[in-house]
Amino acid sequence: MERHQLLAELHARLSPRNYLEIGTDAGVSLSLSRVPSIGIDPAYSIAAELDTDIQLVRATSDDYFRDHNPCERFGGDPLDFAFIDGMHWAEFALRDYIYVEAYSTPTSVIVFDDMLPRNVDEAARDRHTIAWTGDVFKVTHVLKALRPDLVVLEVDTAPTGTVVVLLPDAGSATLVDHYRAVEAAMLEAADPQELPDRVRLRTEAVDPAKLLACEWWTTLVDERAGRVPAGSLASALAVQDWSALRVHQAVPATVPATADEGGARRFSFER
Numbered sequence: 171m172e173r174h175q176l177l178a179e180l181h182a183r184l185s186p187r188n189y190l191e192i193g194t195d196a197g198v199s200l201s202l203s204r205v206p207s208i209g210i211d212p213a214y215s216i217a218a219e220l221d222t223d224i225q226l227v228r229a230t231s232d233d234y235f236r237d238h239n240p241c242e243r244f245g246g247d248p249l250d251f252a253f254i255d256g257m258h259w260a261e262f263a264l265r266d267y268i269y270v271e272a273y274s275t276p277t278s279v280i281v282f283d284d285m286l287p288r289n290v291d292e293a294a295r296d297r298h299t300i301a302w303t304g305d306v307f308k309v310t311h312v313l314k315a316l317r318p319d320l321v322v323l324e325v326d327t328a329p330t331g332t333v334v335v336l337l338p339d340a341g342s343a344t345l346v347d348h349y350r351a352v353e354a355a356m357l358e359a360a361d362p363q364e365l366p367d368r369v370r371l372r373t374e375a376v377d378p379a380k381l382l383a384c385e386w387w388t389t390l391v392d393e394r395a396g397r398v399p400a401g402s403l404a405s406a407l408a409v410q411d412w413s414a415l416r417v418h419q420a421v422p423a424t425v426p427a428t429a430d431e432g433g434a435r436r437f438s439f440e441r
């Protein structure tokens with residue numbers, strides 16, 4: 171499944187009240203939204219037909235979130251659905267997550283693009299390919315290591331993979347507290363980047379069709395609408411067998427057991 175199809179299917183499943191996108195470029199992903207939206211990009215050049223109430227902001231995400239509360243535009247509602255696809259360096263994507271999560275609720279859904287680069291060249295910090303993911307894939311490990319309260323799902327989308335984050339917590343200060351240490355590790359990591367087999371071979375990635383078929387999307391929408399008690403989504407996610415959604419049911423025998431952690435060892439987030 172192509173990443174824009176995943177986004178379109180998520181719009182349909184979630185029926186979000188609002189949508190925020192960091193990195194809009196020509197507006198292809200933004201054009202999938204049919205609800206009040208904000209698109210943030212310092213160099214957008216919209217070519218797609220935009221069929222909804224969209225505020226385009228010509229600014230970096232850092233500048234936008236320094237001066238604005240996006241919820242003000244949405245009548246005070248938290249962000250229901252956000253797509254992070256801006257600057258492709260890991261520390262930028264992590265900051266973008268921190269910004270978005272601050273305006274979220276546990277029923278918000280946050281998606282990152284370009285989280286499963288196919289090769290080391292594509293994952294370089296110093297761009298030298300046409301298709302470029304940069305090293306944003308590192309954010310997956312950061313979130314899993316520092317925020318076990320989140321559900322962080324690598325999704326096997328074409329071309330370069332996505333990550334879906336569930337159960338965000340606007341009250342968590344963990345990422346802010348660890349940000350400088352994480353940023354220092356990101357800045358130290360010179361090209362070529364070490365690409366864990368988990369990323370390159372997508373060993374833990376879930377099948378987008380299986381993910382979209384999960385019944386708890388309904389619970390998410392019902393909890394947001396107040397039709398089921400707060401915490402219902404978290405309870406449903408706690409009993410989900412994630413391995414059953416994976417594309418690869420087992421790590422191939424040719425992959426050394428430790429290779430999966432290659433990139434992970436780069437970071438030490440302990441204070």
Ligand SMILES: C[S@@+](CC[C@H](N)C(=O)[O-])C[C@H]1O[C@@H](n2cnc3c(N)ncnc32)[C@H](O)[C@@H]1O
Pocket residue numbers: 192193194195196197198199200210211212213214229230231232255256257258262
């Ligand atoms: C890959 S494109 C986005 C594609 C779009 N989301 C889509 O799928 O159709 C990345 C965009 O991020 C923008 N960008 C770069 N740095 C940014 C930043 N600091 N804040 C927000 N957007 C940024 C670039 O100008 C570029 O247009």
